[in-house]
Amino acid sequence: AQSVTQPDIHITVSEGASLELRCNYSYGATPYLFWYVQSPGQGLQLLLKYFSGDTLVQGIKGFEAEFKRSQSSFNLRKPSVHWSDAAEYFCAGKNNNDMRFGAGTRLTVKP
């Protein structure tokens, strides 16, 4: 079955520290891959997407993600976290019209 897994439910980092959020996918073929961010009580905002081509994808707010086919992963990174990055992050995969989301990783930023 197609699925997206985010192994970390909750991550805490200090402001200014680097961040990596993990995402693994299980699809028959490489899906389109996305990272979304959700602030409390809000909808989802797209950070970045991967369809094909360059495996290192740049997004908004200083985020980037790297697609690694050999590891079936699409991890999200940011070199220096800001307090405003505290939110819930969702990885998603899309194959045809089937969009699957991971369970999310909640990011807490310590001062």
Place this chain on the structure above:
Amino acid sequence: DTGVSQDPRHKITKRGQNVTFRCDPISEHNRLYWYRQTLGQGPEFLTYFQNEAQLEKSRLLSDRFSAERPKGSFSTLEIQRTEQGDSAMYLCASLQAYNEQFFGPGTRLTVL
């Protein structure tokens, strides 16, 4: 603001009542999706429309749920005889062709 709006933002209802939510997508987007998100989970697909045609429904969409997109623009999601298990955030998203989905702010439903 993504350009997708949802109304109402919050709805509190008693068990057994009917509720209806509305989604207004980005005007040029021909595809519209409904998702349900419960606490601590990612969104789960419910159904999607291409223009006015409802092309796919998840098995999560029981017969108490119905969705329409009568003119291929806005969409409504109705839940009849609500149950406490229906309490969730209901998200709408729209897209054009194969581009990324743009999500609305969601409607948070609480069933007492």
